[in-house]
Amino acid sequence: MGTLIARKHIFWGLASAFLISGCAAPALFKPAEKGDLAALNALLASGADPNAHRRAYGNRTALHEAANKSQAAAAKLLLEHGADPNAVAACGSTPLHFAACAGNPELVQLLLEAGANPAPPGAAGRCGYISFDSTAIGTPLQLAEQNGNTMAADLIKAAIANKLGLTKGGEETAREYGPLAGALLKNYRGGGKTIAVAGFSYADGRASADGDVVAARMTTALIKQNRLSVLERKEIQKVLGELKLQNAGAIDPDSAKRLGKMLGADLLVVGTMAELQGGLLELNIRLADVETGTAVMAVTGQVRKNWI
DSSP states (O other), X not given: OXXXXXXXXXXXXXXXXXXXXXXXXXXXXXHHHHXXXXXXXXXXXXXXXXXXXXXXXXTOOHHHHHHHTTOHHHHHHHHHTTOOTTOOOTTSOOHHHHHHHHTOHHHHHHHHHTTOOSSOSSSOOBSSSSTTSSSOBOOHHHHHHHTXXXXXXXXXXXXXXXXXXXXXXXXXXXXXXXXXXXXXHHTOOSOOOEEEEEEEEETTOOOOSHHHHHHHHHHHHHHTTTSSEEOOHHHHHHHHHHTTOOOGGGOOHHHHHHHHHHHTOSEEEEEEEEEETTTEEEEEEEEEETTTOOEXXXXXXXXXXXXX
């Protein structure tokens, strides 16, 4: 009887060891998914492998987990410790596929800057974990577009163009809007963490879609500043419609407060445009604090109107 009991203990001990070593998720998975930076730091400092993966978990890495849950800070920490931005899970997805699905532009930009391939070989990536699930299949760009994540799509398009050597348009946009975004945030020392580009409109009140183009380009420039989380344009446009704020560039303090609170933003960017000779636009841009509704910074600059 004693021998039988001893054998049972040995069996369950071996079974437990198998489960712990073979089936348990890699140690970094949960803190990456939850954005627990303290736990991630402790595990990485003790030698945890940022690229650990298991077949039972679809060969995903902790970076996949962070990307899937839009944990940009966790992803940044993993990348700093050697996480592979191009690791491919069993479902065919790289972390960029998951970030494109989630639509977090900050995370997409972070992965691209870390060397993520904007157009990985094949188009088998999915938004879901399981290789045989029914979610959409495609490249990161296709998944971003299918999910309506326009900012993520624009960043990926720019990265693809850069990779193909088609950088002229992107470089010109960065050269014009980058300094404006930098100047807008240069002296900001408040505690705001989230920013939204409410929009631009012509100072003379004319109706035009030009403000949407300018707002999209300013949004991309702010993302590349890597200072604040930038909200997706589609959400902003939805709330503007609900508040019946057609002239986004002329938002008053009370409207700024209402808009910011509905969006969950700490700061708003609003601006007006004036058409100049030679295909130029003069932009007058304000950075508004949502809590007070007042402008905390203002910049003026010129950009080319190089669209139809």
